Amino acid sequence: DAKTTQPNSMESNEEEPVHLPCNHSTISGTDYIHWYRQLPSQGPEYVIHGLTSNVNNRMASLAIAEDRKSSTLILHRATLRDAAVYYCILRDYNQGAQKLVFGQGTRLTINP
Amino acid sequence: NAGVTQTPKFRVLKTGQSMTLLCAQDMNHEYMYWYRQDPGMGLRLIHYSVGEGTTAKGEVPDGYNVSRLKKQNFLLGLESAAPSQTSVYFCASSYPRSNSPLHFGNGTRLTVT
Numbered sequence: 001d002a003k004t005t006q007p008n009s010m011e012s013n014e015e016e017p018v019h020l021p022c023n024h025s026t027i028s029g030t031d032y033i034h035w036y037r038q039l040p041s042q043g044p045e046y047v048i049h050g051l052t053s054n055v056n057n058r059m060a061s062l063a064i065a066e067d068r069k070s071s072t073l074i075l076h077r078a079t080l081r082d083a084a085v086y087y088c089i090l091r092d093y094n095q096g097a098q099k100l101v102f103g104q105g106t107r108l109t110i111n112p
Numbered sequence: 113n114a115g116v117t118q119t120p121k122f123r124v125l126k127t128g129q130s131m132t133l134l135c136a137q138d139m140n141h142e143y144m145y146w147y148r149q150d151p152g153m154g155l156r157l158i159h160y161s162v163g164e165g166t167t168a169k170g171e172v173p174d175g176y177n178v179s180r181l182k183k184q185n186f187l188l189g190l191e192s193a194a195p196s197q198t199s200v201y202f203c204a205s206s207y208p209r210s211n212s213p214l215h216f217g218n219g220t221r222l223t224v225t
Contacts, residue, residue, distance in 0.1 A: 032210040043116075043202050043216030044155070051211070087154065091210045100145065100214070101171065102155040 004088045009107045012078050020073040020106055022088030027068050031090040035062065035073045038085045038105070047073065047086070083110045114138055118203050118217035125193045125224045133188040133220050135203030143206045144186035145170075145214070146178060148199040155202060161186055162208065193224045 005023040012018045024033065032051050036044040048055055048062045050071070055062040061074040075082055087105040116137045125131055135144065142163050147155040157170030161180040175197060177189045186205075190197060200221050204214040 030210065034213065036214070043204075043218050044214070045216065046213035049211055049213065091212075100160075101157060102147070104154040 003101070004090060004103055006086070006088055006103060006106045008104065009109065011109045011111065013111045014080060015077050018075040018078045018082070018108065018110075020075075020086050020088075020108065021070065022072070023070045024088070024090055025069045027090060028092060031092045033062070033064060033068075033071050034089050034091050035060070036087045036089070036102075037082075038087070039081075040084075044087060044102075049091075078108075078110050080110050080112060083108055116203055116205055116215050116217040118201075118220050120220060121218070122221045123223070125190075125222065127194060127224060129193050130189070130191050131193065131222075132190075133201055133203075133222075135186045135188070135205075135217060137184055137186075137203075137205040137215070139205060139215065140183070141205035141215070142183070142208050144180065145204045145206075146176070146186065146188045147202045147204065148172065148197075149202060149219075150199050158188065158201075193222075195224045198222060198224045 032049050034049040035047040037047050038044040048060050050062045050064050063072045085105040085107050087102050119134045145160040146158040149155050156172045158176050159178040161167045164183045167178045179187045200219045202219045203217045206212045206214045
């Protein structure tokens with residue numbers, strides 16, 4: 001199964017952009033890249049997903065490398081409420097639900 | 113539209129006791145999942161279901177059983193609780209499409225003494 005690799009932790013300052021990297025060197029052609037975040041004492045929440053092209057939504061942007069072996073979640077202007085653990089996972093319909101494995105994610109700290 | 117609702121929110125069990133965790137979703141999702149999260153760790157998939165009447169094992173299924181008698185409900189059972197099952201349990205649901213996001217509940221915090 002294709003797996004993802006993320007840094008254990010990152011730190012940034014409030015109102016600055018944050019770039020959260022994810023490596024997925026064994027990604028298959030039908031894998032979608034999903035990002036979730038988990039605020040303290042809550043369940044994970046969906047942030048964004050993409051297949052090949054870069055994606056934007058109200059929460060964040062997702063930049064996908066041309067070879068799709070890595071991606072970057074971009075928070076354009078971090079706030080204290082963005083402090084969370086961010087998970088990058090791959091989802092492939094052909095592999096079914098057993099492929100939805102979450103690693104340890106990246107713990108993002110935002111300094112005021 | 114409540115999304116994914118988990119009951120109970122908290123529970124303390126003695127070793128050997130049994131209990132059932134209930135997950136209910138009102139989004140008509142085909143897929144449902146049970147994860148556990150230990151302190152400082154990521155989520156590990158226990159069991160999942162791709163439709164009413166079907167279940168399958170995930171990464172860490174031992175000690176747990178599940179049932180999906182109705183599309184909207186997914187039950188996780190512990191027949192004989194052990195301290196190693198102390199964890200936070202999250203339920204999620206989704207459509208089966210690869211571009212469909214997972215929707216999570218707020219978790220059940222279980223302590224086994």
